[in-house]
Amino acid sequence: MTKRALVLGATAAAVTAVTITGAGIHLNKGQAFFRDSPKELVDEVWQVIDRNYVDATFNQVDWKAIRSQYLNRNYKDKEEAYKSIREMLKRLGDPYTRFMDPTEFRNMQIDTSGELTGVGIQLAADEKTKKLTVISPIEGSPASAAGIAAKDIITKIDGKSTEGMDVNKAVTLIRGPVNTQVKLTVQRGTQQLEFNLKRAKIEIHPVRASVQQSPTGKVGYIRLVQFSANAAPEMRAAIQKLEKDNVTGYILDLRSNPGGLLYASVDIARMWIQEGGIVSTVDRKGISDKEDANRRALTDKPLVVLVDGGSASASEILSGAIQDNKRGTIVGTKTFGKGLVQSVRSLGDGSGMAVTIAKYLTPNGRDINKHGIDPDVVVELNEQQRQALVRDRDKIGTTSDPQYVKALQVLNQAVSAKQGTRAQTKN
Template identity: 85%
Template sequence: MTITKRAIVLSATAAAVTAVIVTGAGLHLSKSQAFFRESPKEIVDEVWNVIDRSYVDGTFNQVDWKAMRMQYLNRSYATKEEAYKAIREMLKKLGDPYTRFMDPDEFKNMQIDTSGELTGVGIQLAADEKTKKLTVISPIEGSPASSAGVLAKDIITKIDGKSTEGMDVNKAVTLIRGPVGTQVKLNVARGDRELEFQLKRAKIEIHPVRFSVQKSPTGGNIGYIRLVQFSANAAPEMREAIQNLEKQQVSGYILDLRSNPGGLLYASVDIARMWIQDGGIVSTVDRQGESDRENANRRALTDKPLVVLVDGGSASASEILSGALQDNKRATIVGTKTFGKGLVQSVRGLGDGSGMAVTIAKYLTPNGRDINKHGIDPDVVIELTDEQRQALVRDRDKIGTAADPQFAKALQVLNQAAAVRPQAESKPN
């Protein structure tokens, strides 16, 4: 299975890439075929064909997919909107919240976190696979949502007073987005509490990597790297961070993937290769059982001790990276269980300007673990209380410091690893 950089997205977000594959271009059609392509039924059939060719589950969730085609093409559609409603109804039968249809406006407005800039409040959304409720995967660090205190696993119950019961993720994204400077009110369920957030929309510039040198209690220096997204510039920024910290002769590293919702597959592979000298990184398996395996390339930038911080907002590409580091015994994973999103989507443009995301494969860790719905279990578990979490939200400068309990634990684990490690060169041969 060939993985292209443009089309493959590993993210639990409601956003989508804008790379398109327009079908039917350049064909010479008969009059009857041309009429069919211009009718609302054409887009229904186009979506059906994409699923029929590419969907990861060859049983289509135990649905007779060929019968679905006849059922939906035998209907009459007076408008494209009626066809769009039917498409969403058809896709719902797959039971997969990540396979979704976007009308032209939704497809145009939805952005994946690869451009380095977003407009909105900075929330990553998905429909919970069991409850179908709109769930926050992660607020983007530094965004209006993050600054206001929105947390991973929060359930959005209302948007500007409109109930989200049964609401499609794409519809929710459309309602939340809007012009910079305008406001949107979100009602959120957090456990048994109901919260309300008044958020001002903003342009969010994203630099996926930040790093610093931290003093260890034992007197040495350690490198702290926080990665917030696997965007197109994540790998080059990560390389720069490691090379800079190596020059400062740090004794080890803490890589913070907390609340990182994922992003591009190739970014996670490239970053894994900076830490892993030999071994597997990830394999993707489609419905034919074909597997594409990505391996280390013997070009790791450092072999110094590494601790990785994760939590329930660490999803998809974050889980690929942490799973690869864990299976190769390259790092100790500290924090709480990750989100559990082990599916690969391809985002495609359709003939009328609409688009769809279709789950085409699942990914496995080097040891063959399927982490979808389960997640990565940390080697060392440390939970944050609500009070500790809120303190970090109120003062984000405390993240990655001694005032951050999970970071403090990671530092302890790193010091133990560095103490038992013999002195060696910083870069693998």
């Protein structure tokens, strides 16, 4: 498993297909053996956890006793083995370490630079309540258009209760052929809402950039919705174009960005940060792999980063690096709080698994897992404001967006201060 295949998504599963670059299915010569021997598959999963899992105590579970328990069972088919594997992994108490049957694993490998099939929901099991919780809808998706929002709890899928339901099971129920319907029942605070969604193919370009006018000149506004395989090249092209447009500063919008690939967050951080640390990863042996800036930043102009509770994982690496290096100002609300890294690997029968192998720390050594990044400037949205933006996504990044308005105000102050410093230097 290469470093470029490490995953930082906030989701236990996605109801769209997700690419894990470099983690393709590589079946070995023992493929047929694994198909005929479900018990060997159970042991393969156990071995992967035993060698790589981030917590050497395995959530205070006797992992060797677990092996004996599950290998002493007889499995009549692979479906029974799959059920036991999921049951075994639940003992770790980690929603991000999960098993995927061959269909789920293939779904996870659809190229993110192409079309995604689904309703566009990033989904996870809440660590405390275990309820199926929406991390964020993907912009332009059926879920986003219908008004499903981050933190919504999915209580029913086509009338079937999700109480105690495995995330992978929920994903299987929600996915389906394009143009077919799925009904989701959602709990939002005290409200119970129903959404009839039509499944679709969703083309995702993770970067959207534009030039905005401000009192101090032109501002580059960049919205990054996902750290997918093509996020870094699209970000590079956006910054280079905005530099040619002579913008005076930048607003980087990471709101509702659930994360993605580790290397994408590092590559993008290097475009903004000239020197200093970006992130370090620490496995259970305490080995730290540190990533630093490479003195190849594309701009040194003032920067404001917008975040919210849907900004997770790779978004938190990027905003944490910018904050710790004092490269820009973080505006919005506290981020999601996922400081864990997964690797995704194939198994002998064509199934796969994601394993939490490390935690990450910001350049100043902060562990943000279950806490998140605290903004430098807090701007909360009330329910009315949030719903207005949900109903009309075109208002995001405009004067109808209170968090953007504050970000623009903070950026203008930084631009004015920089212009004033330059004027004094010339005098």
